[in-house]
Amino acid sequence: VRSTLDKHRPVYNTSKKKHFLNFGIFIDTKKGAEVDHVRIFPVRHKVPDFYFEGPKTIYPWLQKVMMSEGLDPFTFLLDRDREHYFKHTQNLQWKAKVKCIGMSTLRSYMLPQEAVLVGPGRKSTEQSAIIIENFRVLGYTYFYLATDSTNVAQLKKRMVHLESDAYTVGIMQHYLQLGYLKVLG
Numbered sequence: 794v795r796s797t798l799d800k801h802r803p804v805y806n807t808s809k810k811k812h813f814l815n816f817g818i819f820i821d822t823k824k825g826a827e828v829d830h831v832r833i834f835p836v837r838h839k840v841p842d843f844y845f846e847g848p849k850t851i852y853p854w855l856q857k858v859m860m861s862e863g864l865d866p867f868t869f870l871l872d873r874d875r876e877h878y879f880k881h882t883q884n885l886q887w888k889a890k891v892k893c894i895g896m897s898t899l900r901s902y903m904l905p906q907e908a909v910l911v912g913p914g915r916k917s918t919e920q921s922a923i924i925i926e927n928f929r930v931l932g933y934t935y936f937y938l939a940t941d942s943t944n945v946a947q948l949k950k951r952m953v954h955l956e957s958d959a960y961t962v963g964i965m966q967h968y969l970q971l972g973y974l975k976v977l978g
Contacts, residue, residue: 817843821871827893833852834874849881855882904962910922910925918938922936922977930956930957931949
């Protein structure tokens with residue numbers, strides 16, 4: 794079974810990146826909506842809730858989430874993860890307020906709530922647009938800067954649907970952090 798991204802991969806970019814995102818965050822939940830513990834390890838068989846390129850991007854992201862939400866690394870992370878977390882992040886201090894957060898809160902730190910992410914297109918005069926609504930990836934399309942408008946409704950009519958799964962969101966977040974994609978503003 795080919796993923797949605799593989800099916801819609803542009804012809805010029807047929808080389809598959811096998812080990813592109815190889816780390817995942819696995820959520821240990823007691824209730825359906827709240828996260829009590831987080832496991833971080835290389836992806837083997839189970840599909841994780843969040844994909845990352847590797848520890849260099851996963852741990853600073855996790856630290857940002859914990860600082861913003863007032864989470865304590867000693868109660869939020871599992872023992873082995875905590876060891877790696879402290880090894881890969883700066884030693885920052887903050888006051889812990891809550892013990893668990895919802896999945897939607899974690900997801901909101903991956904991508905902007907409402908946005909059109911713009912990146913390079915297939916040709917020099919073309920741009921690609923990825924449409925995000927309510928922290929979910931809707932789809933992508935291509936447009937010409939000179940002739941097409943960047944009206945979201947018009948872009949939506951032409952877009953190719955994308956699954957908003959962990960793999961897709963992980964790739965979008967990775968390219969957004971690298972500056973390869975920019976938020977249309």
